[in-house]
Amino acid sequence: MKMAWIRAFEYKATVYGFRLGNIVEILFQVVIWTAIYKSTAMVNGYTYNDMMTYVIIGWLFISVTQNYGMDDVIGRDIRQGTLSAYLLKPLSYLRYSVLYSLGRVSLATFSGVVIQGFFILIFYKHVLPPSSVLNIFLILVMVFLGYFIRLFLSIAIGAIAFWTTETDGLFSFASTLIKFLSGGFFPLNLLPNSLVSLSSFFPFAYIIFFPTQLYLGKISTNQGLIGIGVEVLWLIGLYGIIKFVWKKGIKIYEGVGI
Amino acid sequence: MSIIEVKNLSKTYEYYKKQPGLLASIKGLFKREKLFTDAVKNINFTIGEGELVGFLGPNGAGKTTTLKMLSGILYSSGGEALVLGHVPYKREKEYQKQFALVMGQKNQLWWDLPAMESFILNKEIYEIPDAEFKENLDELVELLEIKDILDIQVRKLSLGQRMKCELVAALLHKPKVLFLDEPTIGLDVIAQKNIRDFIKHYNKEKKTTIILTSHYMEDIKELCKRVIIIDRGQILYDGQLDDLIKKYAPYKVLNITFNDNGVKREEIEKFGNVQKYNSYAVALEVDREKVKEAATRILSSNLPVDDILIDEVDIDEVIRKIFRNTHANQPV
Numbered sequence: 352m353k354m355a356w357i358r359a360f361e362y363k364a365t366v367y368g369f370r371l372g373n374i375v376e377i378l379f380q381v382v383i384w385t386a387i388y389k390s391t392a393m394v395n396g397y398t399y400n401d402m403m404t405y406v407i408i409g410w411l412f413i414s415v416t417q418n419y420g421m422d423d424v425i426g427r428d429i430r431q432g433t434l435s436a437y438l439l440k441p442l443s444y445l446r447y448s449v450l451y452s453l454g455r456v457s458l459a460t461f462s463g464v465v466i467q468g469f470f471i472l473i474f475y476k477h478v479l480p481p482s483s484v485l486n487i488f489l490i491l492v493m494v495f496l497g498y499f500i501r502l503f504l505s506i507a508i509g510a511i512a513f514w515t516t517e518t519d520g521l522f523s524f525a526s527t528l529i530k531f532l533s534g535g536f537f538p539l540n541l542l543p544n545s546l547v548s549l550s551s552f553f554p555f556a557y558i559i560f561f562p563t564q565l566y567l568g569k570i571s572t573n574q575g576l577i578g579i580g581v582e583v584l585w586l587i588g589l590y591g592i593i594k595f596v597w598k599k600g601i602k603i604y605e606g607v608g609i
Numbered sequence: 610m611s612i613i614e615v616k617n618l619s620k621t622y623e624y625y626k627k628q629p630g631l632l633a634s635i636k637g638l639f640k641r642e643k644l645f646t647d648a649v650k651n652i653n654f655t656i657g658e659g660e661l662v663g664f665l666g667p668n669g670a671g672k673t674t675t676l677k678m679l680s681g682i683l684y685s686s687g688g689e690a691l692v693l694g695h696v697p698y699k700r701e702k703e704y705q706k707q708f709a710l711v712m713g714q715k716n717q718l719w720w721d722l723p724a725m726e727s728f729i730l731n732k733e734i735y736e737i738p739d740a741e742f743k744e745n746l747d748e749l750v751e752l753l754e755i756k757d758i759l760d761i762q763v764r765k766l767s768l769g770q771r772m773k774c775e776l777v778a779a780l781l782h783k784p785k786v787l788f789l790d791e792p793t794i795g796l797d798v799i800a801q802k803n804i805r806d807f808i809k810h811y812n813k814e815k816k817t818t819i820i821l822t823s824h825y826m827e828d829i830k831e832l833c834k835r836v837i838i839i840d841r842g843q844i845l846y847d848g849q850l851d852d853l854i855k856k857y858a859p860y861k862v863l864n865i866t867f868n869d870n871g872v873k874r875e876e877i878e879k880f881g882n883v884q885k886y887n888s889y890a891v892a893l894e895v896d897r898e899k900v901k902e903a904a905t906r907i908l909s910s911n912l913p914v915d916d917i918l919i920d921e922v923d924i925d926e927v928i929r930k931i932f933r934n935t936h937a938n939q940p941v
Contacts, residue, residue: 441702
């Protein structure tokens with residue numbers, strides 16, 4: 352973990368690149384919504400301020416749950432055979448990945464929080480305060496678990512590299528899909544209700560959508576608690592899936608390239 | 610006591626044939642031809658404690674695949690292997706703490722960090738106590754003379770320096786078994802010798818069991834008493850290097866130089882099989898038992914002999930001969 356941290360400093364440029372991309376994307380969403388609200392005061396129960404809050408606070412959650420392409424890191428390790436070096440050593444690659452990712456993101460997360468802080472300052476007139484103190488606590492738990500949900504998803508997706516060598520397109524599709532399903536592009540309740548209730552059974556919505564709803568007070572504390580329960584169940588489920596997939600994958604792993 | 614036991618070990622790779630061209634690629638999405646290749650076929654050998662065994666064979670012979678199976682990276686497709694009493698692919702911690710694999714072609718250090726950081730990471734991974742770590746590190750660093758490069762990013766090191774660091778990283782936990790896969794590949798002659806001397810010294814001092822693969826005969830000649838020759842997944846020879854020469858080269862070489870007017874080919878042919886010929890220098894293959902007699906006869910003949918040397922056959926030559934023979938027997 353410490354290593355990944357040191358390494359993160361070596362890759363300052365990557366982190367800045369990511370940040371810059373994020374800023375552009377946030378501005379883009381701000382501009383679009385501002386344009387839409389020129390002609391209407393309400394979109395599906397969201398006022399302009401609600402929406403601004405959703406975008407800026409939502410992005411805060413996106414940036415702290417981000418793992419900056421662990422699926423790629425793992426996929427590459429498998430594809431290029433660097434995984435072999437880990438298989439030799441008395442350590443579990445999966446546990447290593449989790450620690451490595453934590454170390455890797457700490458710097459990036461910090462910078463992400465700082466940038467969102469700036470956004471909140473700039474748009475402070477439009478960013479609403481959190482609905483209640485208790486909810487803040489729930490949100491913290493939810494986002495913390497959200498980080499691991501995203502990480503576990505990335506690890507599971509990365510393991511696809513055991514079966515196919517062409518993974519880049521797949522990974523990018525998966526990450527866009529996850530972002531969409533978690534409400535990263537727009538609030539999920541702009542979609543038909545049936546899809547919203549369906550999404551509550553999947554882990555994705557709990558990464559961004561549910562915590563922002565909780566922040567805006569659009570769902571109750573009880574619903575928040577249930578959400579955390581669902582997250583925990585999914586984490587256990589994903590862990591099981593990863594273990595299973597990994598075991599299968601390792602059997603056919605050929606350690607190519609060495 | 611045998612440290613490594615391999616019985617009927619096999620590995621079959623699955624792969625798909627890829628036809629060139631766009632149309633064929635699209636066809637390949639729906640129907641693919643599944644093929645198998647036997648990288649290793651039913652090999653057997655045992656290696657005892659402290660042995661330094663050379664693994665020889667052309668590219669694709671199955672050397673690396675075997676090492677990978679022994680180190681638990683690959684599942685075997687058949688047969689069994691036991692190293693230090695462990696089944697490698699189970700990847701038990703106790704086993705992993707007792708061996709190391711170094712690959713000349715692959716980097717196990719952190720590319721963007723100084724080697725020292727990788728050493729510290731390994732210390733944590735292998736749970737090496739502080740005192741032991743320091744002692745081992747100091748010893749290895751001194752032996753390999755790399756004190757001044759420890760704090761340089763690995764990617765900025767030369768290949769030779771990097772290889773030395775790889776060795777240190779692999780030996781910090783004092784492995785009982787060491788697999789070296791082409792540790793001298795791509796190195797210059799001096800760096801090769803450094804690494805070779807180090808391996809020799811280390812094997813002698815620590816009684817570490819070592820399997821070494823290399824394409825450089827120098828490595829094998831210098832380091833290994835015993836060699837296992839493998840080609841197309843099968844063992845062709847397993848035994849002492851010296852015996853190999855006797856078995857496959859039942860002759861010695863007479864190197865004779867002539868002066869004055871030199872010698873004609875017909876004049877020298879009757880003494881043995883001509884290997885190289887020009888009128889002033891001839892190399893003759895002569896049966897081991899007859900070599901002394903032949904030399905005497907040449908000396909007492911009226912040929913203008915300047916000098917005569919009796920040499921052992923070059924090992925490269927012997928091995929080339931073995932591979933050539935088997936390839937001739939097995940159609941591709």
